[in-house]
Every structure is written in structure tokens, then in C-alpha cells.
Amino acid sequence: MIIGIVGAVLSFFLFVNGFAALRRPLDELVKYDPLGRRMLERRGAPFTLRMYRLYGVVMVALGFIAGYASIQRLMGS
Numbered sequence: 001m002i003i004g005i006v007g008a009v010l011s012f013f014l015f016v017n018g019f020a021a022l023r024r025p026l027d028e029l030v031k032y033d034p035l036g037r038r039m040l041e042r043r044g045a046p047f048t049l050r051m052y053r054l055y056g057v058v059m060v061a062l063g064f065i066a067g068y069a070s071i072q073r074l075m076g077s
Contacts, residue, residue, distance in 0.1 A: 007070025011063045018059030021052050 021029065026049050030036035040048045 001074065004070045004074035007066055007073060011066035011070055014059050014063030014066060018056045018061075018063055021056030021059060026052070 026040070026045055029052050030040055030048070036048060036052070039051065
């Protein structure tokens with residue numbers, strides 16, 4: 001049961017992180033990210049924004065998977 005609760009909390013954090021990467025502007029995304037700043041300098045804004053959006057989609061998908069698994073774990077116990 002504790003594994004399901006921890007999984008639900010972690011899946012919530014994945015959702016929040018993913019949706020934040022999908023919604024925030026590029027300036028705010030690279031503000032504290034040195035790798036993102038370097039990518040912005042080398043590849044340009046469209047590529048960097050596309051990578052952050054892809055990161056957001058992956059985080060949301062992982063949140064769905066983790067949320068589903070944790071709910072199944074809670075219902076099964």
C-alpha cells in the first residue's frame with residue numbers, strides 16, 4: 001500500500017513537471033539550466049523549445065504510466 005501512495009505522489013510530480021515544461025516560455029525554461037542555455041546558443045531557439053516540449057510530453061506520459069501503475073497497486077492491495 002505504501003508503494004502505491006509513493007507512486008501516486010511521484011506521478012503527480014511528473015505531471016506538474018511535464019506540464020510546466022509544456023507551458024512556460026523559453027526564457028523561463030533556460031533561466032536555471034546551463035545545458036539548456038548552451039543548447040540555445042548552439043542550436044537556436046526553435047530547436048531548444050522543441051526539445052523542452054518533447055521533454056514535457058515524455059514527463060506527462062511517464063506521469064500517466066506511473067499514476068496508472070500506482071492506482072492498480074492501491075486497488076490490488
